[in-house]
Amino acid sequence: MALGFLDRTMPPGNGPLTSIVILGAGYTGRHLLALATAKGLPVLASSRSPHNHLLHIPAPQRIEFDLFRPVTWRNVPGGAQIIWCFPAAPLNLVAAFAEQIAPHAGRLIVLGSTSAYKPTGTSDTWLDESSAIDQTLPRVQGEEHLRLNHRAIILxxxxxxxxxxxxxxxxxxGRVGPSPRYVNLIHVEDLAGICLLALERARPGEVYNVSDRQPRQWSEICEVAQRRWNVTPLESEAHDRRGKRISIAKLRTELGDPFTHPDLYAALDELESAEAQRALE
Ligand SMILES: NC(=O)c1ccc[n+]([C@@H]2O[C@H](COP(=O)([O-])OP(=O)(O)OC[C@H]3O[C@@H](n4cnc5c(N)ncnc54)[C@H](OP(=O)(O)O)[C@@H]3O)[C@@H](O)[C@H]2O)c1
Structure with missing residues (x-):
């Protein structure tokens, strides 16, 4: 991964590189932090409570940031490339924060959700980035505001x-069972890689769907889980929500094919082996 954007943001002389700021270093943010660090990229991570939640990273890399406390917004350094890893809501705060930060920021990547798409009534339809979204959802309002007014890239x-x-x-x-409902999944390490690719290659103001490209029905996943790992569902799901099939053709065309975990079942095998190994230690 070339990450040429960093070359373009390098100031004259030997000054510091423009940092990547991970806003909300939860599950995805932590994996993103690890990947960026492994690549030698300058990266900072935020938490509403950095002294409790970010003890695993050096103090100079920690930022206190809470969307609901505007006094913390100034902790985000100017010129940073921002990857926003928590729901972009409510709109009034998202808009006010963006007004303050976006004019001085580099690229802005916002993690949205495929739940933005309206249900279609049939599970056979593939949804792409042009499919109808539910504009009544607060996070969708925030994402669209950032995209249309500040050229944010929405994943x-x-x-x-x-x-x-x-x-x-x-x-x-028993959180899920063998229903015919479709699910779309992405391994967190691939998501982290796609965030960095998006910083480099995605077009500002655009939306990209992110999944492992293989929608599956829960009934199929449960059948394989039973056969390969002897995992028995607690009970079948009573409801018949149809789910969605998400196309990632745009991501693959514009960002490339960055998957290290393209196959769900191979990835689950790795997770099971790692967990069994940890149990022995
Ligand atoms: N989990 C899924 O399957 C899934 C699916 C589709 C989309 N997404 C979206 O993808 C993004 C990443 O998901 P994730 O599961 O990695 O999220 P996560 O583990 O919940 O991490 C997000 C972190 O953001 C921080 N945060 C929360 N509210 C904040 C606020 N008001 N101001 C500042 N920081 C705040 C929290 O850290 P502190 O407590 O340390 O502040 C939280 O741990 C989220 O937007 C999520 O909605 C998730």
């Missing part, structure tokens, strides 16, 4: 899984 993200968020555990705990 509409499928269900995130990975270490500590194991799809098989969702089945074991």
């Amino acid at each position: 509409r993200v499928a269900g995130i899984y990975g270490p500590g968020r194991n799809v098989l555990d969702w089945i074991r705990r």
Whole structure:
């Protein structure tokens, strides 16, 4: 990954590189931080409570930031490339923050959700970035404001899984069952890689769907879970919400094919092995 944008933002002389700021270093943000750090990129991470939640990173890399406390907004350094990793709502605060920060910021990537798309009534339809979105959702209002007024790049993200968020555990705990509903998933490490790719290659003001490109029905996942890992669903899902099939053709055309975990079942195998190994230690 070339990440040429950093070359363009390097000031004359030996000054510091423009940082990437991860706003909201939760599950995805932490993986993003690890990836950016491994690539040697200058990166800062925010928390509403950095002294409690960001103890694993050096103090100079921590930022206190809370969208609901405007006094903390000034902690985001000017010129930074921002990756926004929590729901962009409510609109009034999103708009006020963006007004203050965007004129001095580099690129702005916002993690949205595929739940932005309105249900279609049929599970066979593929949804792409032009499909109808639910503008009544507060986070969709925030995302659209950032996209239309500040040229933010919106990543509409499928269900995130990975270490500590194991799809098989969702089945074991009865959170999901063998329904015909479609689900779209993305491994957190691939999502982190796509965020960095988006910083470099995505077009400002555009939307990109993000998933592993293979919508699956929960009934299929549960059948494989039973056969390969002996995971039995607690009970079948009573409801028949149809789910969605999300196309990522735009992402693959414009950002490339960055997947290291394209196959859900191979990824689940890795997660199960790693968890079994940890249990032995
Ligand atoms: N999880 C999924 O399957 C999924 C699917 C599609 C889309 N998404 C979206 O993708 C993004 C990343 O998801 P994730 O699961 O990695 O999120 P996450 O683990 O909840 O991390 C987000 C972090 O943002 C910080 N935060 C929350 N509210 C904030 C506020 N008002 N001001 C400042 N910081 C705030 C919190 O950290 P502190 O408590 O340390 O401040 C929180 O841990 C989110 O926007 C999520 O809605 C998630």
